[in-house]
Amino acid sequence: MKNALKGYFESFGVEFYAVLSYSDCREINPGIMSREDFTPRSVILYLLPYYTGETVNISRYAASLDYHLALRECADGLISALRELRPDVHAKGYGDHSPIDEVGAALRAGLGIIGDNGLIINEKYGSYVFIGDVITDVPPEELGAVLPREVEHCLHCGSCKRACPTGSLRGEESDCLSAITQRKGELTAAEADLMRKYNTAWGCDLCQSSCPYNREPMVTPIEFFHRDRIPYLTRGLLDAMDKPAFLKRAFAWRGRKTVERNLDIVNNN
Ligand code: SF4
Numbered sequence: 001m002k003n004a005l006k007g008y009f010e011s012f013g014v015e016f017y018a019v020l021s022y023s024d025c026r027e028i029n030p031g032i033m034s035r036e037d038f039t040p041r042s043v044i045l046y047l048l049p050y051y052t053g054e055t056v057n058i059s060r061y062a063a064s065l066d067y068h069l070a071l072r073e074c075a076d077g078l079i080s081a082l083r084e085l086r087p088d089v090h091a092k093g094y095g096d097h098s099p100i101d102e103v104g105a106a107l108r109a110g111l112g113i114i115g116d117n118g119l120i121i122n123e124k125y126g127s128y129v130f131i132g133d134v135i136t137d138v139p140p141e142e143l144g145a146v147l148p149r150e151v152e153h154c155l156h157c158g159s160c161k162r163a164c165p166t167g168s169l170r171g172e173e174s175d176c177l178s179a180i181t182q183r184k185g186e187l188t189a190a191e192a193d194l195m196r197k198y199n200t201a202w203g204c205d206l207c208q209s210s211c212p213y214n215r216e217p218m219v220t221p222i223e224f225f226h227r228d229r230i231p232y233l234t235r236g237l238l239d240a241m242d243k244p245a246f247l248k249r250a251f252a253w254r255g256r257k258t259v260e261r262n263l264d265i266v267n268n269n
């Protein structure tokens with residue numbers, strides 16, 4: 001089983017993964033797990049690095065196709081690889097919405113340290129990583145589970161807090177700029193001004209790009225993130241996307257109208 005994990009992750013381009021016992025993870029959404037028809041025993045945690053280069057007016061993660069599709073592709077392939085060895089394996093892949101605290105588990109599995117920007121920071125890919133997890137009923141020792149480690153912290157250099165344009169990372173009572181761009185409905189004049197000032201039609205990367213751990217970001221070897229990349233989103237590109245194409249983008253989840261509004265704001269100087 002351990003070799004199957006290693007071989008599969010190598011073929012997908014995943015360099016950082018680890019296994020924890022389910023009991024060593026903090027369960028935060030027991031309702032999700034209770035809908036499954038197996039008893040969770042082990043959690044395979046992995047990082048998908050996503051940096052593909054710089055972008056103009058959208059967050060770096062959103063230049064690629066929706067990362068949830070990559071997480072699903074990776075998890076489905078992994079589960080198939082495990083079932084080739086043991087057809088009776090029960091397993092389910094998650095990413096973003098998991099029964100467990102994914103960031104906490106990935107930290108305790110040794111996949112990175114925690115930054116003051118709230119993100120996991122990996123030794124090679126910095127914070128430009130997504131966390132995926134596959135929960136299985138395989139005994140943890142069969143998958144080479146590690147013992148949970150103490151969580152390590154970043155340098156506390158303060159760069160991310162200084163760079164934060166809204167002050168939300170400094171604990172000020174303001175919304176994160178990324179959240180503003182993802183909010184439906186009308187924005188205030190001040191919010192629109194911020195989007196224009198930082199030229200963002202989707203997301204905000206300032207607490208990542210300012211971090212010394214991200215100074216020389218490594219480009220991801222994972223082919224998925226290089227497909228159909230859009231580093232500069234324009235109204236023309238958006239209008240040319242039919243519904244299936246739009247729904248494959250990371251910026252689709254708040255609907256087309258939200259992205260149209262954002263582009264109108266940033267283009268209306
Ligand atoms: S994403 Fe931008 S606005 Fe949000 S916390 Fe980070 S720097 Fe601040």
Ligand code: SF4
Pocket residue numbers: 114115116117118154155156157158159160161210211212213
């Ligand atoms: S910018 Fe500094 S304080 Fe912020 S996460 Fe990076 S190392 Fe930590």
